[in-house]
Amino acid sequence: MSLLEVKDLYSGYGKVEVLFGVSFKIEPGKSLGIVGPNGVGKSTLLKTIVGEISPKSGSISLNGIDVLGKGPEDIVRLGLCLVPEGRQIFGGLSVTENLQLGLTGRKDKSTSKKALDKVKEIFPVLTSHAKHQAGMLSGGQQQQLAIARALIADPKILLLDEPSLGLSPTVIKDVFDQLKSIISNGTSVVIVEQRAHLVTSFADETLIMRNGKIQARITPEDAKDELKLKHAYFGSDN
């Protein structure tokens, strides 16, 4: 039984269909990349998985539990957390308050304090800015806060939508290093990126999406073959 299993997913907005039969699995402690150009349905896929939009057909199961029809607030409690595109931290609230909000989705409230401390250990910068308004943080710090806020719910699997957006290369490297340590702690990570090269060498497996379908699955080994990668990313007609 896989941690997250998506089977033959068709989804979209109203009458507009975006996904046409997407399937993949991820095991505990593994990482998965999902890449592809703008508009191929990556965000739709994430929104469907977290329950923001309901799919036309297909199935999504988390630890063997069917999560179809459940809202985002219930899915968080089943151990799946999304760090949304553009981070979406609450700029008007303090850093601590943002982290406390992350506790809402936590099942075991008795260890909340411990979880807070642990997250601050991974992201020390958050301790020094605890009382500041989150909107005052730099882009990279905001991204770290967003990840920390999701992590605090103690997810078994963490989804990140475009975590590199708007960050400088050095900050991106820091963020991905932190993700690496999160994975080594046993949390699975799914990273959705437009910039394929960030993920292909990082993730255990990377799915390349085109036109609402999975075009190819590649390993870090394949990623070294740049021509093959380009083919998969842009399509063979390119």
Place this chain on the structure above:
Amino acid sequence: MEKIKNISGITRFSFIELFGPILIITAASCLIGFSSASLMLTVQFALCYFVMVLALQVFVGNSGVLSFGHGAFAMLGAFVSGLLTAPVRIKNNALSMTDLLQSIADIQVNLYLSLLIAAIVGGVVAGITGVFLMRLNGLAAGIATFALLGVAYNFFFNNTKFGPGSQALPGVPKFQNLFIPLLLALVALVLVYLLNVSSIGRTLRATREDNLAAPALGINIIRVRRIAFAFSGALAGLAGAMYSHVAGTVQVQDYYLGFTFLTLSMLVIGGSGSIWGALVGTLLVISVGQVLLMMEQGKAIFGLSIDLPNGARAIFIAATLVVALLWRSSGVTNGKEFAFPNFKKKSN
């Protein structure tokens, strides 16, 4: 603009869409109106409400911007037309009007001219306030127009120089027959239809609030909304004036929350996207209200006598509005214009 999908309502002039409603209004008014004296009065009131609902349809229905302010224009129209036509003798002697400005007390004009003036005043005031109000959207527009209604009510309720204040203005001449209000309603209907099929109407619907993000409002849209607001303000002024000539009096409370609520309900229940919706909503609310009223009074309807407690009518109308919104927020007609029933299978 034309490329935006799901524009509800009409886009092109169609004979059926205009003459279907005209026929129905004329037939219903005559058939029901001439059956009894009390129903004659009901029909005349219904025609006033219909003009008001048309006024709301033109602006609220087409643009999707909510307005509680039309009651203010109707109030204004009623006061203008009522004061202009009430006999000089009454205005100078009535106890409720000892403070009335002498120049207003001494003026008296012809009923038709006063109706026209009421519409113009409604239109001008709506035009001026629209310059400011049309910059607002959604909730802000709703609250701002509500504030407008509040100012108008507070002013007319307390001011005894420009009206009878909280008292009733006596002696307002009544329409002599059914045909005058009927003709006025038909004229309003044709005007609204022509505006709806014009480029102004199409632009309004294409940029309906629910289709468009608020910050994307362009200058052109604001301009078109201002025109529609002024036009619908004129119609509301006319509706208010008509109401005063059916009631034979003007009282400020008649044009406040209850009136606003009733006419907005008619529009929403019928379907705010079309003049057909405006007509269906008015017809439905008025006829159900009339039947319930007769039940409250213990009269037999079609040989059937059901006793209802007083107040059941008002509860029913309010409940109908809420249920209608829950059931289908686009109204009974779903925003479509009049068409002959199509018995053939739908071919989609």
Place this chain on the structure above:
Amino acid sequence: MVQAILDAISLGGTYALAALGLGLVFGVMRLVNFAHAELITISAYILVVTNDLPLIVSFIIAAVVTALLAVAMELLIYRRLRGTGPAIMLIASFGLSVLLQRVYELIFGALPKSAAIAPWMSGEVKVAGASVTISSIATVVITVVILLIAGYLIERTSLGLQLRAAAIDFKTARLLGVRSNRLIAAAFAISGVLAAIVGFIVVVENPQVSPMYGVNITILALVGIVIGGISSLRGSALGGFMVGVILSLLNTFLGNARVYAYSWLFLLVLIILLVRPGGIMSKANEMERV
């Protein structure tokens, strides 16, 4: 003079509580609940009809019934209208408001119902050499205490944090595990309790309860939240308070023209909406999001 100041503060406090109730619901679902008026009204009715019971029992019944009615509104009507847009929701709340008024008329009659509630409050005491009514002091004390409790609830508790976050961005709040249905129901329940308290405060001063009893205060509270800033609870409460104080001042200083006080208030609302759609507390045009 002391009485005038106390009156201004107590009126301001009352409107602040009403505005806070409206603002809480607005924050979580972008709904201006006109039917808040009928929550205030039902509380006042219950206090009048249960006047034979001890005051505290009578108030608890009023608070529970009012909160239940508020939650029922959400469960039966507003929940089903989520996503239809602010205009439809506004019309629906307007319809619900009128519906409840008519139901009250059927149950309690169109004529005012009255009872002497807490008659000891109409007595007078000496404060700083001037004699003032006990009720005005009591109102000031009650509103200050309730505002402090509400402030604590909103600023210091997990529920309050969730309410604030949801008011800013409900979608992200849900991603973090904020249960939308429960939170909205909780907002309605709190708003109902606040309405019950407002009902108590006003019914002591004016025990003539009729079906439209709460409409006036609700409209003024709405004015308040527009002035203060509709998307912030602090702004809402402050705006409500300002409306009460402004109204008291206008009543004191306008003389015979005091009947036009409402017009001035509404004009103020219009100007603020045009110049600063997000209220005087806002930084940017927050109303745009609405």
